[in-house]
Amino acid sequence: xxxxxxxxxxxxxxxxxxxxxxxxxxxxxxxxxxxxxxxxxxxxxxxxxxxxxxxxxxxxxxxxxxxxxxxxxxxxxxxxxxxxxxxxxxxxxxxxxxxxxxxxxxxxxxxxxxxxxxxxxxxxxxxxxxxxxxxxxxxxxxxxxxxxxxxxxxxxxxxxxxxxxxxxxxxxxxxxxxxxxxxxxxxxxxxxxxxxxxxxxxxxxxxxxxxxxxxxxxxxxxxxxxxxxxxxxxxxxxxxxxxxxxxxxxxxxxxxxxxxxxxxxxxxxxxxxxxxx
Numbered sequence: 001x002x003x004x005x006x007x008x009x010x011x012x013x014x015x016x017x018x019x020x021x022x023x024x025x026x027x028x029x030x031x032x033x034x035x036x037x038x039x040x041x042x043x044x045x046x047x048x049x050x051x052x053x054x055x056x057x058x059x060x061x062x063x064x065x066x067x068x069x070x071x072x073x074x075x076x077x078x079x080x081x082x083x084x085x086x087x088x089x090x091x092x093x094x095x096x097x098x099x100x101x102x103x104x105x106x107x108x109x110x111x112x113x114x115x116x117x118x119x120x121x122x123x124x125x126x127x128x129x130x131x132x133x134x135x136x137x138x139x140x141x142x143x144x145x146x147x148x149x150x151x152x153x154x155x156x157x158x159x160x161x162x163x164x165x166x167x168x169x170x171x172x173x174x175x176x177x178x179x180x181x182x183x184x185x186x187x188x189x190x191x192x193x194x195x196x197x198x199x200x201x202x203x204x205x206x207x208x209x210x211x212x213x214x215x216x217x218x219x220x221x222x223x224x225x226x227x228x229x230x231x232x233x234x235x236x237x238x239x240x241x242x243x244x245x246x247x248x249x250x251x252x253x254x255x256x257x258x259x260x261x262x263x264x265x266x267x268x269x270x271x272x273x274x275x276x277x
Contacts, residue, residue: 007090008090010089010090010125010129011086011087011089011090013121013125014082014086014089014122014125015083015086017118017119017121017122017125018079018082018083018086018118018122019083020118021075021079021116021118021119021122022076022079022080022083024115024116024118025072025075025076025079025116028072028115029069029072032065032068032069032072033069035065036062036065036066036069039058039061039062039065040062040163040166042058043055043058043059043062043160043163044163044164044166044167044169046058047160047163047164047167047169047171048167048169052160052175052176052179053176053179055160056156056157056160056176056180059151059156059159059160060150060151060156062159063151063155063156063159064151067145070145071109071113071142071145071146074105074109074139074141074142074145075105075106075109075113075116075119077102078101078102078103078105078106078109078139079102079106081098081099081102082099082102082103082106085098085099093129094130095130095133095134100134100137101137101138101139103126103130103134103137104126104134104135104136104137104138105138105139105142106119106122106123106126107122107123107126107127107135108138108142108143109142109146110122110123112146153180157173157176157177160173160176161173
């Protein structure tokens with residue numbers, strides 16, 4: 001009783017905050033265990049019915065939940081370490097070597113777990129006592145767990161294999177691996193190929209239209225009569241037309257010569273008049 005009265009504020013505050021934190025973690029872990037049990041059974045049922053792709057899709061969310069549960073396990077371990085060495089920590093101003101990793105790790109977790117408000121009280125207590133001298137000793141495994149890294153394909157496949165073994169299923173992952181590493185063409189690729197085919201079809205339809213950009217010109221050109229050669233004209237002339245043209249040309253020449261020689265015309269007129277007399 002007297003030992004409890006002689007304890008410092010540091011001791012009493014740390015002990016109270018750590019106990020409340022452990023109580024909260026126990027409640028949280030019970031809920032999470034029930035949820036993980038349901039997810040595990042759901043994935044096992046999907047594997048049993050041959051829905052490997054669906055089970056693979058559920059595995060990512062399940063791995064995220066398992067990773068978060070591991071973070072709560074880390075915090076519970078840190079709280080247990082500090083609670084076991086709290087009497088020695090109360091006697092020394094410097095942080096014990098055994099708690100140099102647990103103390104800064106809890107301070108690091110205070111800003112990342114809103115459902116554990118007592119961690120913020122512990123951060124204030126430790127900062128007042130130790131300052132920032134132990135920040136470099138944060139557990140790196142705990143830090144890696146808190147990083148938002150999506151699980152890899154190998155991690156998902158390994159989880160499915162573990163669940164299949166626990167459920168007593170004979171499941172071979174080779175078929176699923178072939179689907180994952182050699183996926184069929186997606187709907188987007190198929191739609192892109194269909195669009196390319198449509199564009200090619202439209203181009204082929206547009207090509208003859210481009211050749212007949214000015215239909216009026218082609219219409220007039222087609223209506224124009226074909227050119228005729230001189231041989232064709234001679235071939236289709238009626239018989240006797242050549243003689244008529246020759247005699248016509250001779251008469252024209254005679255008339256022209258008569259007009260050009262007035263003296264001969266007058267002589268011919270005199271001869272005609274004398275003959276009439």
